[in-house]
Amino acid sequence: MAVHDKIKEILAEQALLTPEDVADTASLQDLGIDSLGVVEVIFAIEEEFSISVPFNANDPEASNFDISSVHAISAAVSQLIAQQSG
Amino acid sequence: MTNRVVITGQGAFCALGGTADAVVNAMLNGTCAIGQMDFPDVGRLSVQIGAQIKGYDANALFTRSEQALYDPFTQYALIAAKEAMAQSGLTLNDALALQTGVVLGSAGGGLQTQDQNYKTVYEDGKNRVHPFVVPRLMMNAASSHVSMAHGAKGPCFTVSTACASSNHAMGQAFQMVRSGGAQVMITGGSDSMLCFGGIKAWEGLRVLSPDGCRPFCETRNGMVQGEGAAVFVFEELEHAKARGATILAEVAGFSMTADAADIVVPSAEGAARAMAASVVDAGLNADQIGYVNAHGTATAVNDKTEVAALRTAFGSAAEGMAISSTKSMHGHIMGGTGAVELLSCIAAVKDGVLAPTVNLHSKDPACDLDVVANTARENPVEAAISNAFAFGGLNAVITLKRFS
Incomplete structure (x- = not known):
């Protein structure tokens, strides 16, 4: 839960919204976050959770990091934390 | 005044080769100079490939005191300019020196010098840096050293427009010769950003490829950095003809x-x-x-x-x-x-x-x-x-x- 809330906070800050306005099902596009914004969000996520996110802006689909919705991002981040801890 | 502008010399130094002919031959042979990079802390980078100049020995080309003043981007420009001027056959007498300028492009200037010296003061905690850090890192260092090496006393400056720097520089040189502002312009560009800080900054944008540069290919997944220089002699046509120079091409537009x-x-x-x-x-x-x-x-x-x-x-x-x-x-x-x-x-x-x-x-x-x-x-x-x-x-x- 903590991860999910933190992701919402990061996205809200990027989108100039409050965390309550960030729906689980929203896409980054729904939130008005453009391609440069995505790169900033990923940087913020890496810093917050001390993880490395495999993401290539040239080919987001092939990056093995699902950014299709807020929920998907949370799930992907939780998985990376599990993989990269310890 | 509208003069015609021709190229009477070319020089180059990059991962494909140490002279313009070597670089062109490597291009025509389809040589790919991209591979694993080698410099301090490269292991901390997520992208470790680039077209790095390997086996370069600055000691063979520049004295100790020259190296103290020349960041690699200046060294590469000097090497390429020397070749271009030699091919052109030009020697700048007093009158021509005043009619000869230098415009080079660079996006990073002395970025390696900055990277190394920030490391010295912040990471290593030293309170002193080499006295020539400023003249080594400044964007116009390469243009100025080329002007000094060849005695070119006309218009001299550096253009910095990221990836278009040397095209903008050569465009300025072309327009200067065409308009009569100079008879000869030594022009091109150089960069040398293959160091930890240089690549780390690019990693952040997430546009570098981890595995190769494949333009126009379905499988392309980003750019790959290189380093080096190329320099040309742009000359007013009648001036070149009068001295019987070999003309490589005309700069037309x-x-x-x-x-x-x-x-x-x-x-x-x-x-x-x-x-x-x-x-x-x-x-x-x-x-x-x-x-x-x-x-x-x-x-x-x-x-x-x-x-x-x-x-x-x-x-x-x-x-x-x-x-x-x-x-x-x-x-x-x-x-x-x-x-x-x-x-x-x-x-x-x-x-x-x-x-x-x-x-x-x-x-x-x-x-x-x-x-x-x-x-x-x-x-x-x-x-x-x-x-x-x-x-x-x-x-x-x-x-x-x-x-x-």
Whole structure:
């Protein structure tokens, strides 16, 4: 839960919204976050959770990091934390 | 005053080779100089490939006191300028020295010097840096040292427009000779950003490829950095003829535009305007352009936008243009890249040999023009254009014509 809330906070800050306005099902596009914004969000996520996110802006689909919705991002981040801890 | 401008000397130094001839031959052989990079802390980078100059021994070319003043980007520019001036056969007497200038491009300037010295004071905790840090890192260091090495006392400055730096620089040099502001201009560009800080900054943008530079290919996944320099001698035609100089090509046109749109995403409209206007400036028609050295970075966005821009600028004439991105071989040399790429345009108009785009496995349907794939092609070309499109939406396109 903590991860999910933190992701919402990061996205809200990027989108100039409050965390309550960030729906689980929203896409980054729904939130008005453009391609440069995505790169900033990923940087913020890496810093917050001390993880490395495999993401290539040239080919987001092939990056093995699902950014299709807020929920998907949370799930992907939780998985990376599990993989990269310890 | 409208003078004709010709190229009477060329020099180059990059991962493909130590002279202009070596670089051009490597391009025509489809040599890919991209590989694992080697410098301190490279292991902490997520992207470790680049077109790095290997086996370079600065001690063999520069004295200890020269090296104290020359960042690698200055060293590379000096090496290339020396070759270009030697080929031109020019010696600058007192009168000609006043009519000879230097304009070079660079995106990073002495970035390695900054990187090393920040490390010294912040990471190593030292309270003292070498006394020449400032004259070593300044953007105009390479232009100034080239002017000193050859005694060029005319207009001298550095242009910094990211990836378009050397095309903008050569455009300035061209316009200066054409307008009568100088008889001779030593021009091109150099960059050397293959160090930990230089690559780490690029990693952040998430546009570098971890595994190779594949322009126009369906499998392309980003750009790959390179380093080096190329320098040319641009000379007023009658001056060159009067002294019996060998003329490599004519610089016929130049145009520059701004997208005024986005700081990183290129616009086809801005690029198309620059290409079309450069050909008009050269007094040519689109169907006379036989070769395009593309910007071709191998990012997802650039290559398809560039192909769309070619179609917008030239309509059906774009179908008749052979296109290649030599970045697939020498990497993206940033502020020096347009200069290194001009070598392939000179080879195209002078010798009718077209350098390939290597690593092209299967062409992206969105890049459906005549890409010279993997092996060089022989085909006489009357005129060629060289594209450079920088972050910041700055476009600079040079048109070369076979000299006759």
